[in-house]
Amino acid sequence: DAKTTQPNSMESNEEEPVHLPCNHSTISGTDYIHWYRQLPSQGPEYVIHGLTSNVNNRMASLAIAEDRKSSTLILHRATLRDAAVYYCILVRNAGNMLTFGGGTRLMVKP
Amino acid sequence: DTEVTQTPKHLVMGMTNKKSLKCEQHMGHRAMYWYKQKAKKPPELMFVYSYEKLSINESVPSRFSPECPNSSLLNLHLHALQPEDSALYLCASSQAPLYGYTFGSGTRLTVV
Numbered sequence: 001d002a003k004t005t006q007p008n009s010m011e012s013n014e015e016e017p018v019h020l021p022c023n024h025s026t027i028s029g030t031d032y033i034h035w036y037r038q039l040p041s042q043g044p045e046y047v048i049h050g051l052t053s054n055v056n057n058r059m060a061s062l063a064i065a066e067d068r069k070s071s072t073l074i075l076h077r078a079t080l081r082d083a084a085v086y087y088c089i090l091v092r093n094a095g096n097m098l099t100f101g102g103g104t105r106l107m108v109k110p
Numbered sequence: 111d112t113e114v115t116q117t118p119k120h121l122v123m124g125m126t127n128k129k130s131l132k133c134e135q136h137m138g139h140r141a142m143y144w145y146k147q148k149a150k151k152p153p154e155l156m157f158v159y160s161y162e163k164l165s166i167n168e169s170v171p172s173r174f175s176p177e178c179p180n181s182s183l184l185n186l187h188l189h190a191l192q193p194e195d196s197a198l199y200l201c202a203s204s205q206a207p208l209y210g211y212t213f214g215s216g217t218r219l220t221v222v
Contacts, residue, residue, distance in 0.1 A: 043213030091207045100152035
């Protein structure tokens with residue numbers, strides 16, 4: 001399975017945008033890029049996913065590099081409730097597994 | 111109903127006990143999953159059920175026994191566990207992985 005690389009941790013100030021990077025240089029053509037987050041004492045929560053084009057939803061935006069070897073999750077205005085571990089995961093089309101990497105622990109300062 | 115419900119939320123069991131974890135979803139999802147998560151680590155896949163049949167077992171020891179009685183229920187039967195099995199056990203479901211997984215809040219298991 002193709003792997004992803006994320007920084008271990010990042011800090012942000014409240015109400016500022018946050019850009020969480022993810023490298024996936026061995027991504028294959030059938031791999032979708034998914035992002036999940038896990039708040040303290042909760043199960044992971046789906047955030048967003050994409051294949052080639054940038055995607056927006058109510059939670060975040062996903063910017064995908066043209067060569068698909070990296071992507072960035074964008075939180076437009078971080079709040080204290082966004083403090084969580086964010087996981088970037090490649091999901092193969094027709095696959096049946098979600099394999100978590102190390103993730104990025106996002107800390108939000110008031 | 112857009113939730114995955116796990117019970118109990120907390121469980122303490124001795125190494126000779128037999129207990130079960132329960133997971134329920136009413137979203138019509140065809141696949142259900144068990145994950146194990148140790149402190150400060152990412153979740154690790156244990157089992158995958160697809161259309162009520164076990165499709166993936168990630169070399170999990172036999173002291174963990176999954177069961178899928180119907181499309182809405184998933185159980186994890188525990189027997190003769192070790193203290194190192196103490197962890198957060200997460201259940202998830204999906205219609206298809208591409209559409210996203212829905213996770214429960216987990217059962218925090220302590221083996222004494």
